[in-house]
Amino acid sequence: MVEPSKPFVPSTLGYALLGLLARGAQSGYDLTQGLKNPVGYFWSAGHSQIYPELARLEAGRLIHHHVVEQTERPDKKVYALTSEGSAALTDWLGAPTAVPRKRDELVLKAYSLWHSNPAGAAQMMREHAAVHAAHLAEFETRLTWLTDEAGSAIWQLDSKWFGVHAVLRRGIGYEREYRDWCEWMAGCLEGSSEAKTGE
Amino acid sequence: MVEPSKPFVPSTLGYALLGLLARGAQSGYDLTQGLKNPVGYFWSAGHSQIYPELARLEAGRLIHHHVVEQTERPDKKVYALTSEGSAALTDWLGAPTAVPRKRDELVLKAYSLWHSNPAGAAQMMREHAAVHAAHLAEFETRLTWLTDEAGSAIWQLDSKWFGVHAVLRRGIGYEREYRDWCEWMAGCLEGSSEAKTGE
DNA sequence: TAGTGCATGTAACGCGTTACATGATTAG
DNA sequence: CTAATCATGTAACGCGTTACATGCACTA
Incomplete structure (x- = not known):
């Protein structure tokens, strides 16, 4: 051989x-x-x-x-x-798939935010929330297009449209969760900057 | 010089x-x-x-x-x-924070799954769902510990516990969403009728 | 006696990003 | 006249992973 x-x-x-x-x-x-x-x-x-x-x-x-x-x-x-x-x-x-390691600088910053001023951080979180909201909207639009174009094929496992569908679903869930977290963070940070008047 | x-x-x-x-x-x-x-x-x-x-x-x-x-x-x-x-x-x-690029081999595979057999893929999705469910449970346990230990300090922005709180929240949301997606995928691949009811 | 935890380093290798390079066509 | 699109490559550099390297103390 x-x-x-x-x-x-x-x-x-x-x-x-x-x-x-x-x-x-x-x-x-x-x-x-x-x-x-x-x-x-x-x-x-x-x-x-x-x-x-x-x-x-x-x-x-x-x-x-x-x-x-x-x-x-x-x-x-x-x-x-x-x-x-x-x-x-x-x-x-x-073949087996490795669980991906995440690298997210924004979350890393969140870990140290107590070391900074809340006002600027709140604005940063709002900005990131907007970015992820925009991604979310784009994915939802694409999913609508896909549904219009491919119809029930998006549910057929042997159709290549199913792959697109799967990825879009993941993207939508991911972006929605990220957006919500950013807004939750911003809410926390703004709650305190109201209390602290002079910054 | x-x-x-x-x-x-x-x-x-x-x-x-x-x-x-x-x-x-x-x-x-x-x-x-x-x-x-x-x-x-x-x-x-x-x-x-x-x-x-x-x-x-x-x-x-x-x-x-x-x-x-x-x-x-x-x-x-x-x-x-x-x-x-x-x-x-x-x-x-x-300073401004870059939105991270994601690299996720499992989602990449989902894109091409139509090129493979659904049975094995469903099992893989179930396995990954279990991994993320375990991460989720761990984070929730840690958040419980944190609440017990730090009490209301987890809400105080000038406390270092707030950072831990923020990261755990993000982790919990992320893992929950990932687990749900894996289970949704597994449901699709197994051909269950309940899978098609989502959204 | 084998393995785990503490404790600190270096080296090799691959992947990913940015920049360097070229060059035609078309739209504003 | 400038920019974007099409189209294909190479080179430099940094980050991240794996492996190499050492050595003591405690536990199973």
Whole structure:
């Protein structure tokens, strides 16, 4: 038997790209855009990370590309999954998933807010509440669009729209909770700045 | 040669350490433990990252240390904030905070789940739901402890307990939402009819 | 005698961000 | 005339994780 010469395990970004390519052949530029909305909200990357990763995936034979020549646009490389790539994606989906470590500077600041003045902190919390409220509104709008476009397909597990649906749901829940926490914090902080008149 | 002395801006981890030291002088080992519960749930680091960062903070004169000799334990360096360190912490608290980018492999997998078999995925979602339910229970227990110990101080903004309270609240909301999403996903994947009633 | 806790460091490696680089076309 | 969009790359740098390294005291 042949020794397992090179296992080549893609990075998580690699699997993200495979997941996007499973929905249709795309160029590196398309993938860069795709990793913004809405999946990219839970796994993003810049083009400088994507192009080298595509090269590695191709070297590992999980994807392949062909050049599409364009006249009024630069030529582009359109990538597609190979059968190995499709299998690798399925394997990854079935493998155990690590619980992500969170890194949130705002919560870190909240831990030390007693060391600062409440008035400015309250304003910061209001601002962040607004940001998350905006994200929430965007996701809800997208979910409405999705429902209009895909209809009952968003509930069909073998439809690619189900994935979008799942991500949007997660985004909506996440943003709603974050917004509520920010507003709760702001309320706490403003309650005290009323008491303290001279700041 | 005499450039107007580099300002030395600490990393976010540096500020996390300053925030911990603002609550009392501690050794690097203590800080390593402190960055686990409960603040560390939103900003963690290993000791291999902490010791060099402490050295940098000290070089920047934001902290200083003195050696405490111990007989039945190894000697230790106990670090404390300087006045510059305290000021740097306050400045950081008042400065704008970036909205964190999320990286969540489970949500990424959800996006591609249509490419896999639902049965295994449902089990994975149940497992993650259990993990987040356990985190939730732990945070709720800690909040109960905190209420018993600190009493009304958890509501006083100038008390360091308020920071713990704030972080625990965020943790509770986050874990509850994540658990609910996992269970909703599992319900969808298992094909139960009650899953479709949500929203 | 093996493992855990205390206590402090260094080194290697990979991932992610920012910046550097180029260059055509189209819209305001 | 300026900016944005399309399109693809490389390079530098910092942060975070894992592993390497040491050593004593107490417990199972």
